[in-house]
Amino acid sequence: MVERRPVKPADLMGRAAAAGQEARVVAARRRVANIRLTDEERRVGIDELSEQFALGRLDEDELHRRVDLVQEAVTHAHLQQAFVGLPTPSLYQPVRRPTGRWRWAAFVGAVWVAAPFFLLGLLFLVFGREVAAAIFGIPPLLWTALAFRWARQGANR
Structure with missing residues (x-):
């Protein structure tokens, strides 16, 4: 029989916050899916892939394959295919607005x-x-x- 631990309110709040953050990232991806990529966005994508290679998540062949996908990508939807199975690139992270005065x-x-x-x-x-x-x-x-x-x-x- 599976032992059930009591759920703490802090755990639920943390899960809700994480789900909300993930929902914002998914919404940002959907908004820009059909927008064409700029050279700067391609450069950021390649930098993100290089970082994942440095962390050991990709081998060299996989890095080259994914860099080729980024270079050939026309829209953000194509760019997202290069990051399947990897953390979300910083292009889609919500920008934190500074609190004003x-x-x-x-x-x-x-x-x-x-x-x-x-x-x-x-x-x-x-x-x-x-x-x-x-x-x-x-x-x-x-x-x-x-x-x-x-x-x-x-x-x-």
Whole structure:
């Protein structure tokens, strides 16, 4: 009898992310399948095949056969035939867009929203209302800290 291990949510999320990435790559291949190749794209394809040869995934005869396929390829669909059984060439990997400054702009907006509440908490603290000061002062501090962490996380990607 096969023993079943419990599935962890993190494993499921990782599989979903990998499936989503693969779906984007397949969609990119379909979009450009009928578009003619440029000389630069052929050069990138040959470089990718050379890298696979250096890693030991191809022998010399297979490398030459696949390079000939790349040289004779007219469209991206023909180019894909040269990479059957190999990792996806970088031509079809989605381009990662850099996060803009909009996250920091959102952080500044969060600070502006939190500032009046924080100042009201300070005012309550000055006049001896510690409970009201905590109610009005602590949530804006947490809000600002979370917004800062979120903005910094986007800059690190």
